[in-house]
Amino acid sequence: MRNHSRRREGHGNHWMGFIAFILLLVGAAFSGLWLVTLAELPANKSLNITYGVIALGALVFSSMIFATLIKELRHSPVMPDNTPAEVERYLAKVR
Secondary structure: OOOOOOOOOOOOOOHHHHHHHHHHHHHHHHHHHHHHHHOOOOOOHHHHHHHHHHHHHHHHHHHHHHHHHHHHHOOOOOOOOOOHHHHHHHHHHHO
């Protein structure tokens, strides 16, 4: 008889890891825009500050999400561990 109360693990990826990755990409894009607007600083000072704040905020928030997920999951939130101990833990949980 199967025990249906146990939760099954799927792929091992956490959905907040994907959000953090998207924030990382947004932060990288806005840091590039920030660098471009640094060349014309007197003309676009407010735009330069806006791009810098968005880039820094996205990168910091992304790193906070990754650090929290690594602490809670005890492995990478994007790449699951592929060790024999992790395989045995997964098989014991699924069976």
